[in-house]
Amino acid sequence: MIKVGIVGGTGYTGVELLRLLAQHPQVDLLAITSRKEDGMAVAEMFPSLRGHVSIAFSEPAKAPLTDCDVVFFATPHGVAMAQAPELLAAGVRLIDLAADFRLRDTAEFERWYKMPHSCPDILAEAVYGLPEVNRAAIRSARVVGMPGCYPTSVQLGLMPVLEPSTAHADPLVDPLSIIADCKSGVSGGGRKAEVHTLLAEASDNFKAYGVSGHRHWPEIRQGLCAIAGRPVNLVFTPHLVPMIRGIHSTIYARLTPAGLATDLQALYEARFASERFVDVMPAGSTPDTRSVRASNMARIAVHRPPDSDLLMVLVVEDNLVKGASGQAVQAMNLMFGLPEEMGLTQIPILP
Secondary structure (H helix, E strand, C coil): CCEEEEECCCCCCHHHHHHHCCCCEEEEEEEEEEECCCCCHHHHHHHHHHHCCCEEEEECCCCCCCHCCEECCCCCCHHHHHHHHHHHHHCCEECCCCCCCCCCHHHHHHHHHHHCCCCHHHHHHHHEHHHHHHHHHHHHHCCCCCHHHHHHHHHHHHHHHHCCCCCCCCCEECCCCCCEEEEEEEHHCCCCCCCCHHHHHCCCCEECCCCCCCCHHHHHHHHHHHHHCCCCCEEEEEEECCCCCCCEEEEEEECCCCCCCCCCEEEEEEHCCCCCCCCEEECCCCCCEEEEECCCCEEEECCCCCHHHHHHHHEEECCHHHHHHHHHHHHHHHHHHCCCCCCCCCCCCCC
16 A cells, blocks of 8 residues: 655645545555644545545644655645755655646746746756656656646647657647647636635636746646757646536647648547547547546647648646546656556546
8 A cells, every 4th residue: 555645635636636646545644734624534625525535634743744655735836845855855755736846947836936946956857757757767756747738738749749759750840939828717826715706706707827937837848858858948828617617628739731631630649649638539530528527537629720731739628637637647657657547537527
C-alpha cells in the first residue's frame, strides 16, 4: 500500500483528491492537513465522503507527513516549495498541484506569481507531470509539478501536429500562429470566496478574463516549445462560463503545405491510440463538457473549416480531474509502478 498525505485538503482539488484516493485500492491515506480545520472530521466538512474517509484534518506540524511515501500539495502557490526540502530529506516523493514546480525559469515564475522561488535546486530536478509527454520521467521522479487545467487541454490538443516525426519531416502547422480560446467552469477559481464567482455574478453571464496576461500562458508556451523542439507562441484567452466544472478549449493553428496534405483525423487517432485517458472523437464530432464530467478523460475532435487552411481542435476535460487531481493520481500510479488507470476508471456522469 502507498502511504499518502495531502497538504491543503479543504479546496476543490483537495476534496477531488480525497474522492479519488478513497476509491484507490493501493492507497492508505495517513494525513490531510488544514490549520483552520484542525481536528474536524473530513466527512463533517464533506458529507459526500461519509463512509469512505474516516480521518480528521490536522495541523501540518502535527501531521505524519514524513511517514508518507508521497505527499500531494493541493495548496496555494508557494507552499510546496517551502516544505519540499524537509519532505525530500525524509525520502517522501512530492506531487504539487500548484505552480511551484511547473515553470523551469525562476525569473518567469517570479514574474507571474509575484514571489521568489525558494528552492531552484529542487525545481531543476522536478518533472512536469503531463503523462502523455513525460511518462518515463514521471516514473522515476522525486518531485512532480502537475500541469494547470488550461495547459493540459491545449498541449494535448496540439501535441500530434507539433511533435517531430519521421512520418512528416516538415512542420504541419505554423508554430507562431496558434490561438487558444478556452472556457472554464467557476470551480477553476478555487473554493475561496470571491465576488466574480458569486452566483449573482457568474450565473447567466459569460466573460473573458486575464486578457492582458494569464499565469497559464507561459506554462502553455513552455510545454508547446518542449513538445515541438522549436519556438512556439500563441494567443491564449480564458473565459468564465456559468457552470461548475469543465474546460472547453477551441484551438486554431494555420496549416503548412505539409499539414494540408496530411490526414489529420488519422494522425490524431494514431497518436493517442494507446492513451487510456485521451479519446479522439469520430470526424465531425463536437464534444461537450458533460461527456467528461467527474472523469479523468480528455476528448478531442479535429476539424478543418471548409475552404480554409486552418486546423481547429476542440478539447474537453474536467478541470478538477484530468485538469488537476485525477491527473495527479495518474502521475502517482506511474511513480509507484501501478497500472496508470488504477483508481481512475470512473465513467462520466450525466446529466
